Amino acid sequence: MKESKQRPGDPVGSALDIVGDKWSLMIIWNMIMHGKHTYNELLKSNEGIATNILASRLAKLEAAGLLTKETHPDSKAKILYRLTHKGIDLLPALVELMLWAHAYLPIHSAGDAYTKLLKQNKEAFVKRIVEDLKNK
Known part of the structure; x- marks a missing residue:
């Protein structure tokens, strides 16, 4: 995944590089407020995100250190997404x-x-x- 270019001295612009689209914020909101932690749970959210958008936003949020992914304890075929402290903040x-x-x-x-x-x-x-x- 291509890294976001940093904007020294521009905190709003730098933040928007990471979470400045509807989908990234909706993913974070669904994880925080609705306890959604798997790809399918996030895909089935009311907002109707497309699979390719969800995959790219999850990768972007992981690359930015806002979430991590780990193997789901119930199934090795599933991935569990967890917000980091940075994401929770x-x-x-x-x-x-x-x-x-x-x-x-x-x-x-x-x-x-x-x-x-x-x-x-x-x-x-x-x-x-x-x-x-x-x-x-």
Whole structure:
């Protein structure tokens, strides 16, 4: 996989080189919030990602150190994807994107209710999820 070119002094651009597409962020979100850790689980997510896009994004995220892959304990034919600490640390940014979308974009009513709950105590939510993920 071709490495992303670095943009010294441009943190937003550098971050977007790695996670600046819908699919990379959706993969990370599905891993964090929905516990999806195999190729097939991610493929069957509601967003409808194509197989070639999923494969390339997983490889890109692994190359960037946001996730690792290992043999699944139940089947040597399956691969288990796990977020690294670096990948888990994207949760606060994803939460902020979610809150921004809630404020400015039309969203599904289920997401609306979830976001309203999140607004009540964002810091506690993020801390709990991050601690749970890092202790696995």
